[in-house]
Amino acid sequence: MEQHAEVLIGRTWPQRVPGWRDLIAIALVIAIVVLLGSGARQMIAPLVASRGATISLSPAALPNYALRTTLRMLAALLASLIFTFLYATPAAKSRRAETVLIPLLDVLQSVPVLGYLSFTVVFFVSLFPRSWLGPELAAIFAIFTAQAWNMTFSLYQSLITTPTDLIEASRSFRFSGWQRFWCLEVPFAMPGLIWNMMMSMSGGWFFVVASEAISVGAFQVALPGIGSYVALAIQQRSLAAIGWAIIAMTVAILIYDQLLFRPLVAWADKFRFEQTAAQVVPRSWVLDLFRQAPLMKFVTAPLGSGVQAAARARLALPRRPAWLVPLIPSRPIADVAWYGMAAALIAYATTRLVQFARPELTWADVKIATDNGLLTLARVVILIILATMVWVPIGVAVGLRPRVASKVQPVAQFLAAFPANLLFPVAVYVIVTFRLAPKIWLSPLMILGTQWYILFNVIAGASAFPGDLREAAASFRIRGWRWWREVMLPGIFPYYVTGAITASGGAWNASIVSEAVYWGSTRINGGGLGAYIAQMTEAGDYPRIALGIAVMSVFVISMNRLIWRPFYAFAERRTRLD
Amino acid sequence: MPSQNAERGLIERRSRAAPSGDRVLEMREVHKGFAKPSGEPLPVLADINLAIAEGEILGLLGRSGSGKSTLLRIAGGLIKPSSGTVLYRGKPLLEPAAGIAVVFQSFALFPWLTVEENVEAGLDAIGLAKAEARRRTQSAIELIGLDGFQSAYPRELSGGMRQRVGFARAMVVEPVLLLMDEPFSALDVLTAESLRTDFMDLWIERQLPTKSVLIVTHNIDEAVMMCDRILVLSSNPGRIAAEIPVPLAHPRDRQDSEFRRIVDEIYSILTSRTTESLSAGNHARGPFAHPLPLVTVNRLMGFIDTLAQAPYNGQAELAEIAEAFSLDVGALFAIAEALHMLEFAELKESAIKITAAGRLLTQSDTEERKRLFREHLLRFVPLAAHIHHVLSEREDHRAPRERFELELEDHLNPGDAEKSLLAAIGWGRYAELFEYDDDARIFALIGSNSESAL
Ligand SMILES: Nc1ncnc2c1ncn2[C@@H]1O[C@H](COP(=O)(O)OP(=O)(O)OP(=O)(O)O)[C@@H](O)[C@H]1O
Numbered sequence A: 001m002e003q004h005a006e007v008l009i010g011r012t013w014p015q016r017v018p019g020w021r022d023l024i025a026i027a028l029v030i031a032i033v034v035l036l037g038s039g040a041r042q043m044i045a046p047l048v049a050s051r052g053a054t055i056s057l058s059p060a061a062l063p064n065y066a067l068r069t070t071l072r073m074l075a076a077l078l079a080s081l082i083f084t085f086l087y088a089t090p091a092a093k094s095r096r097a098e099t100v101l102i103p104l105l106d107v108l109q110s111v112p113v114l115g116y117l118s119f120t121v122v123f124f125v126s127l128f129p130r131s132w133l134g135p136e137l138a139a140i141f142a143i144f145t146a147q148a149w150n151m152t153f154s155l156y157q158s159l160i161t162t163p164t165d166l167i168e169a170s171r172s173f174r175f176s177g178w179q180r181f182w183c184l185e186v187p188f189a190m191p192g193l194i195w196n197m198m199m200s201m202s203g204g205w206f207f208v209v210a211s212e213a214i215s216v217g218a219f220q221v222a223l224p225g226i227g228s229y230v231a232l233a234i235q236q237r238s239l240a241a242i243g244w245a246i247i248a249m250t251v252a253i254l255i256y257d258q259l260l261f262r263p264l265v266a267w268a269d270k271f272r273f274e275q276t277a278a279q280v281v282p283r284s285w286v287l288d289l290f291r292q293a294p295l296m297k298f299v300t301a302p303l304g305s306g307v308q309a310a311a312r313a314r315l316a317l318p319r320r321p322a323w324l325v326p327l328i329p330s331r332p333i334a335d336v337a338w339y340g341m342a343a344a345l346i347a348y349a350t351t352r353l354v355q356f357a358r359p360e361l362t363w364a365d366v367k368i369a370t371d372n373g374l375l376t377l378a379r380v381v382i383l384i385i386l387a388t389m390v391w392v393p394i395g396v397a398v399g400l401r402p403r404v405a406s407k408v409q410p411v412a413q414f415l416a417a418f419p420a421n422l423l424f425p426v427a428v429y430v431i432v433t434f435r436l437a438p439k440i441w442l443s444p445l446m447i448l449g450t451q452w453y454i455l456f457n458v459i460a461g462a463s464a465f466p467g468d469l470r471e472a473a474a475s476f477r478i479r480g481w482r483w484w485r486e487v488m489l490p491g492i493f494p495y496y497v498t499g500a501i502t503a504s505g506g507a508w509n510a511s512i513v514s515e516a517v518y519w520g521s522t523r524i525n526g527g528g529l530g531a532y533i534a535q536m537t538e539a540g541d542y543p544r545i546a547l548g549i550a551v552m553s554v555f556v557i558s559m560n561r562l563i564w565r566p567f568y569a570f571a572e573r574r575t576r577l578d
Numbered sequence B: 001m002p003s004q005n006a007e008r009g010l011i012e013r014r015s016r017a018a019p020s021g022d023r024v025l026e027m028r029e030v031h032k033g034f035a036k037p038s039g040e041p042l043p044v045l046a047d048i049n050l051a052i053a054e055g056e057i058l059g060l061l062g063r064s065g066s067g068k069s070t071l072l073r074i075a076g077g078l079i080k081p082s083s084g085t086v087l088y089r090g091k092p093l094l095e096p097a098a099g100i101a102v103v104f105q106s107f108a109l110f111p112w113l114t115v116e117e118n119v120e121a122g123l124d125a126i127g128l129a130k131a132e133a134r135r136r137t138q139s140a141i142e143l144i145g146l147d148g149f150q151s152a153y154p155r156e157l158s159g160g161m162r163q164r165v166g167f168a169r170a171m172v173v174e175p176v177l178l179l180m181d182e183p184f185s186a187l188d189v190l191t192a193e194s195l196r197t198d199f200m201d202l203w204i205e206r207q208l209p210t211k212s213v214l215i216v217t218h219n220i221d222e223a224v225m226m227c228d229r230i231l232v233l234s235s236n237p238g239r240i241a242a243e244i245p246v247p248l249a250h251p252r253d254r255q256d257s258e259f260r261r262i263v264d265e266i267y268s269i270l271t272s273r274t275t276e277s278l279s280a281g282n283h284a285r286g287p288f289a290h291p292l293p294l295v296t297v298n299r300l301m302g303f304i305d306t307l308a309q310a311p312y313n314g315q316a317e318l319a320e321i322a323e324a325f326s327l328d329v330g331a332l333f334a335i336a337e338a339l340h341m342l343e344f345a346e347l348k349e350s351a352i353k354i355t356a357a358g359r360l361l362t363q364s365d366t367e368e369r370k371r372l373f374r375e376h377l378l379r380f381v382p383l384a385a386h387i388h389h390v391l392s393e394r395e396d397h398r399a400p401r402e403r404f405e406l407e408l409e410d411h412l413n414p415g416d417a418e419k420s421l422l423a424a425i426g427w428g429r430y431a432e433l434f435e436y437d438d439d440a441r442i443f444a445l446i447g448s449n450s451e452s453a454l
């Protein structure tokens, strides 16, 4: 620890003179503010006459594009965060709201991201017809739909599992609801929430092409950003431009990871609930910089204590006045009213949907969509099995070697965050050149991005595998297949299941962008439900888009209920040692 | 320095002569039931009438599941009784009150706050001026002996220091009534002793703002060491079975004969409650009305083997043997009750005595032990006999766990039902009466040639 002396000195003489850390910190802050400001100004600029904004394939344009794209993602992340708080809180606090909101969230997250885009883009554009703001909002909304749901689930999950003894302690100290929320429940939820924000950010990148180069039926618009750049590169068959885009995106991901997520993770480490000291404390040079720069501390300290004061203010709701109490309906009556209302709303929505679909759709359509769904299902299952066979042995081999694991793990996490669809054009180029069968060779693209979740969860599982069990197995000379079946596989099973659930969900989502792809004007179609939805979106055939989305939702939800949930329950029960 | 605090007037000095008789908290006809899965209420506490006087420490003893924690939560306003009234300083207590603080067995500290912030959090609801809050926090920290640890996070502290934070956090609100739910039971023996001694010193020297204390404990010695009065709770539902005054001056001496007499008295009260409820359970309310104590066969065998040998030679005072094994009452009575049920030993007053069958058991080899255990299990443990009977009746000699669970939950609360079933599984497996597959959650007779589900 070479900083030790400085830290000590800093403590005895709280110096207020700006040091070199301040200079860096200030430069960092100003740079970020200026960049974000200029990006935002461009966003609300008036719409220039022609809709097809001129996207340049010059690498020099890329930094600006990367900035704009990142800004959209951050805006969407902020929106997701707000949504998360507004949605998860009532779901966790009110039994009645829960019974409606949670199943709804399950459906919302099973709808493929592009499904939302096709239905909402026209609405957003009509909101601000004369400015870029309309398409911008549509794109941000599309990214939002890729980010929000898992964050919401995470907060809900934390809120309902807040340890009861802490709740009782806060009640016995007579915290108000506001205090309890901010001083107990949110801190408890923080690590999960931040982890899910990082996952969401990766998820957002994946749809960046589709959400920036919007094309629904006759409506086409390209927002300046990496997504549009890639779309244009595909159109013009420029492999070089795609290479530049990959580089730009890698840099962008690395930068916001260092500037935003690392500091967040390092900061949120104190909210970890386990009472044991962590082996590896996450660190961030940015956070250290801001914590140690004296001037910055001087500036941020009042801010910090302001936030604290707000969180700790009572803000209790006034008591219910006595005269109101008899007017509040009794529980069963309120229940009947609430569920009646929910049922009526569902009935209304269903009749509207039927009215909308009836004249257009026939049973034959349903059959086509279902058949396509089965094809995609087969792909997902086969790919998960293949990925398992490849990555489980590798993950175990890596996880059992701590030195290797500490190097491989960040790479695996980065690969999971990297938008694999940027590599699609390369794959398509190969398929076209070598005339490979698209039905088969397009399939691996679905899992290109999400297989890493299996890898890094298995690595985590193998690293956490108790050393004494390994030694016991060695001393009984359990080897070969028996070692896998009796020792290692049961040990990593819960971790594997967690990774596989994420991978399979991601694969379904990816099917829309990977089952039908372009290279210039060449279109290759591998069939399947994703290709079906993509095709209908291009044609602007709304009833069939809706049908495709509905079928996909049903597939995803059934797979979760019938396969993953029992697996997960089994893993929890079987591998507990108490 | 504690005395300085007292002079600053933060902590009020007052006489700790005999309890003054002013009632800080009173419960009248308190009942509490929790809803069973089927919806009907299951009584946990019944006919609770008690008063906590100013200046006294009141102890609460009873076996696991007798409702001690529930009673304490009611006293803290954290849960409402199903019927009856709770008065705090003469006024009905409907929610947590300003003058009542709780110390938790699990400490219940906020892991993301430092020691200082944790203590100050106790003041958040009061809305003191910042300077005043700081001052009170600081003096509570000094009083409880946490000085120097202000900026540490709970995860950096040992269990003992964590519980000190728990105490400081409770003390900072200057509570009139302090409620403690097994505050020392998560600590090792030495740490518990030092924390208890420190607390008692502060109490005796009247350095605490607190007027009365209600403490739940599993440790009879601890109760007699600290309390002015001890209530013993019976189970199913919990009622106040006995009240034992402890008229000894502080500091108390464990070796003192009067101290020993009170400890023995409490043991014999607990013993008679246990044997009574066992025989009442067998006769009045059907075979399942009494939950099985969750004890492993290993513990039973270890206990009875020791009991049979010198220096006990088949008979021991409970207090003595508890100390020898360093068992708390909960664990001790679970073992004693199981042996009593199985008729390998007999509980009488404050002693446990081996029976002829028990003697035989200790002299047998493994196979013979199993046979004897199986015989007694079938004869004296209705649940085990019932499971065996059902399995024998069935054609495939298999039955799902759920079947027995539902049956048990008609008589017991879900926690006790689960524990009873677990105990029966452990004993039945040892006795080779039946086997149980936890993956499929199925019971089967041994040798019914059951291919397991996976
Ligand atoms: N919220 C609840 N819902 C249903 N049953 C409950 C609830 N809380 C407690 N019980 C049941 O009430 C009974 C009494 O519980 P309590 O925790 O008060 O016992 P205790 O005497 O403190 O036990 P221990 O010594 O193990 O701490 C238990 O059988 C428990 O299963």
Ligand SMILES: [Mg+2]
Pocket (backbone or CB within 6 Å): B068, B069, B070, B181
């Ligand atoms: Mg308890």
